[in-house]
Amino acid sequence: MTQSVPSVSVAPDGQPGNLMVDARSVQKHFGALQVLKGITLQVKPREVMCLVGPSGSGKSTFLRCINHLEKVTAGRLYVDGELVGYEERGHKLHELHPKRAAAQRRDIGMVFQRFNLFPHMNALDNVIEAPMMVKGEKKSAAIERGRALLDQVGLASKEKAYPAQLSGGQQQRVAIARALAMQPKLMLFDEPTSALDPELVGEVLDVMRNLASEGMTMIVVTHEMGFAREVGDHLVFMDAGVVVEAGPPREVLANPQHERTKAFLSKVL
Amino acid sequence: MATELEPPGTSVPPDDLIKAVPLRRPGRIVVAVVLVVLLALFIYGAATNSAYEWSTFGSYLFDQRISQAALITLELTVISMVIAVILGVFLAVMRMSDNPVLKSVAWLYLWIFRGTPIYVQLVFWGLITTIYKHIDLGVPFMVQFVHLDTGSWLTPFVMAFLGLGLNEAAYMAEIVRAGIGSVDEGQHEAAVALAMTWGQTMRRVVLPQAMRVIIPPTGNEVISMLKTTSLVIGVPYTADLYSVSRQIGGVLYRPIPLLLVASAWYLAITSVLMVGQYFLEKRYSRGASRVLTTKQLQALATAQSAGPADGGKA
Numbered sequence: 001m002t003q004s005v006p007s008v009s010v011a012p013d014g015q016p017g018n019l020m021v022d023a024r025s026v027q028k029h030f031g032a033l034q035v036l037k038g039i040t041l042q043v044k045p046r047e048v049m050c051l052v053g054p055s056g057s058g059k060s061t062f063l064r065c066i067n068h069l070e071k072v073t074a075g076r077l078y079v080d081g082e083l084v085g086y087e088e089r090g091h092k093l094h095e096l097h098p099k100r101a102a103a104q105r106r107d108i109g110m111v112f113q114r115f116n117l118f119p120h121m122n123a124l125d126n127v128i129e130a131p132m133m134v135k136g137e138k139k140s141a142a143i144e145r146g147r148a149l150l151d152q153v154g155l156a157s158k159e160k161a162y163p164a165q166l167s168g169g170q171q172q173r174v175a176i177a178r179a180l181a182m183q184p185k186l187m188l189f190d191e192p193t194s195a196l197d198p199e200l201v202g203e204v205l206d207v208m209r210n211l212a213s214e215g216m217t218m219i220v221v222t223h224e225m226g227f228a229r230e231v232g233d234h235l236v237f238m239d240a241g242v243v244v245e246a247g248p249p250r251e252v253l254a255n256p257q258h259e260r261t262k263a264f265l266s267k268v269l
Numbered sequence: 270m271a272t273e274l275e276p277p278g279t280s281v282p283p284d285d286l287i288k289a290v291p292l293r294r295p296g297r298i299v300v301a302v303v304l305v306v307l308l309a310l311f312i313y314g315a316a317t318n319s320a321y322e323w324s325t326f327g328s329y330l331f332d333q334r335i336s337q338a339a340l341i342t343l344e345l346t347v348i349s350m351v352i353a354v355i356l357g358v359f360l361a362v363m364r365m366s367d368n369p370v371l372k373s374v375a376w377l378y379l380w381i382f383r384g385t386p387i388y389v390q391l392v393f394w395g396l397i398t399t400i401y402k403h404i405d406l407g408v409p410f411m412v413q414f415v416h417l418d419t420g421s422w423l424t425p426f427v428m429a430f431l432g433l434g435l436n437e438a439a440y441m442a443e444i445v446r447a448g449i450g451s452v453d454e455g456q457h458e459a460a461v462a463l464a465m466t467w468g469q470t471m472r473r474v475v476l477p478q479a480m481r482v483i484i485p486p487t488g489n490e491v492i493s494m495l496k497t498t499s500l501v502i503g504v505p506y507t508a509d510l511y512s513v514s515r516q517i518g519g520v521l522y523r524p525i526p527l528l529l530v531a532s533a534w535y536l537a538i539t540s541v542l543m544v545g546q547y548f549l550e551k552r553y554s555r556g557a558s559r560v561l562t563t564k565q566l567q568a569l570a571t572a573q574s575a576g577p578a579d580g581g582k583a
Contacts, residue, residue, distance in 0.1 A: 067462055069458060069461065069462065098466065098467060099466060102461075102464045102465065102466050103464065105461070105462060105463070105464040106464040108462075109462075110459075110462040112455060112458070112459060112462075114455055116453075116455035116456060116458060116459035117459075118456065118459070118460075118474055118478075119478065120477050120478055120553075120555055129463070129473065130463035130464065130465060133465055133469050133473060134463065134464045134465055134469070162555065178463070179462075179463075182463060182464065
């Protein structure tokens with residue numbers, strides 16, 4: 001049966017331990033506006049979680065909290081056992097220095113709805129930029145792995161192309177390669193196919209499918225229910241800042257329990 | 270012929286490229302002729318008007334004192350602009366900071382340096398050794414590390430480029446701010462998500478893209494600065510192109526040809542700067558457009574005609 005906590009939860013006082021993502025009553029306020037009203041969910045390594053829900057439900061905000069692009073305003077969020085964005089010292093939370101926050105993001109890849117490739121760099125330079133700047137990799141080594149990654153997403157022949165010369169699907173695949181170049185433990189996808197022409201969606205989903213089958217831990221905000229059903233280990237339906245329903249994708253999609261889930265799914269399926 | 274029998278709607282148009290008769294525009298032709306005549310008259314008048322003294326112009330155009338002064342003008346321009354760009358970037362970043370003190374200080378700087386005339390500022394710089402006789406660095410009222418007599422190092426040349434540079438920095442700050450603001454927010458986010466630090470994000474991602482917006486107005490500022498250097502007489506500093514031309518013209522009692530000499534040099538340097546700006550703009554527009562260059566189009570056309578799929582038409 002579906003329930004509000006999608007995965008085996010740790011004991012209330014237990015250590016976040018071997019969970020990749022452990023969100024405990026995560027809240028997010030923008031001034032007076034509360035966007036997340038207490039999100040509790042867990043993702044284990046090698047799992048794929050799909051977040052679905054109407055726009056404005058807070059799913060992208062939650063995703064952005066995971067790599068501290070947004071500050072969590074209440075609750076606790078752990079990634080691989082480490083508190084995100086804060087440090088607990090003497091019963092008080094201290095903001096992390098930007099350099100330490102950056103260090104936390106090293107192991108988290110993110111793919112955006114609008115690709116956000118660097119337009120002044122060609123495809124290969126986009127991919128090798130962060131390994132060289134952030135990890136201090138040698139250029140030759142970065143190029144070698146960058147080429148392998150472009151090959152992996154099917155774009156080996158496009159390494160010299162600038163983003164403006166690539167189709168949306170190709171740009172998004174370069175963006176995935178760019179995120180993978182940091183060798184992340186966790187990949188976040190924020191509506192990766194929503195800005196694409198319908199005929200280009202498939203090529204991006206194929207790359208993500210392969211990634212999942214290789215055991216990458218992934219959290220995917222998406223409207224692609226077919227992908228969620230096929231690839232996802234968990235489906236989480238969010239609305240108005242809360243998790244309404246969660247469970248194995250097949251069950252939730254075939255037999256939604258909550259009225260809001262039913263109403264949403266009847267529109268998108 | 271078969272074409273005569275076909276109904277008009279179904280006739281197949283010929284395959285060759287359209288060669289249409291161009292539209293006549295008589296109004297434009299008339300205006301163009303009038304302009305050419307006026308220009309010719311002006312050139313003829315200038316060439317024959319003895320007041321211009323073209324022989325004097327010719328003999329002083331490459332006078333060594335003039336070329337020396339032009340070099341100093343160029344130095345003033347370059348040094349002031351370097352100061353302006355560096356300080357301008359700092360001011361722009363300060364203005365965009367969350368810290369209210371940094372923000373306000375930058376705003377105050379802009380307010381003062383943009384709100385008063387550059388000539389007045391230069392005259393002030395000339396008087397600075399009277400206002401501040403020495404500069405002391407240290408803990409106020411306690412320890413003193415550095416003691417500098419302003420008179421010993423604040424030469425008129427230094428005061429001139431400081432005056433020009435600090436004034437220009439206020440304008441550069443606004444140009445840089447506009448440039449940074451023009452870069453899509455997603456770029457900053459993508460860089461941050463890749464664990465790049467603020468400095469790396471600025472240097473590698475944001476500023477290179479901001480350059481496309483920053484360079485054209487900065488080019489204008491450089492050209493403008495070249496001409497603004499003629500105001501350093503206010504300091505007073507008198508070794509620049511305009512001052513030297515005035516001095517020579519005054520001694521000769523022939524100011525007009527010497528003004529023409531100065532103008533010719535300003536024009537020549539401006540032209541060189543414009544060429545430099547063109548290449549800079551080209552460099553920083555990489556990846557900005559999906560429009561292909563002539564070179565790329567030619568390569569594609571060659572590939573197409575060589576390809577087997579389109580092996581020539583009968």
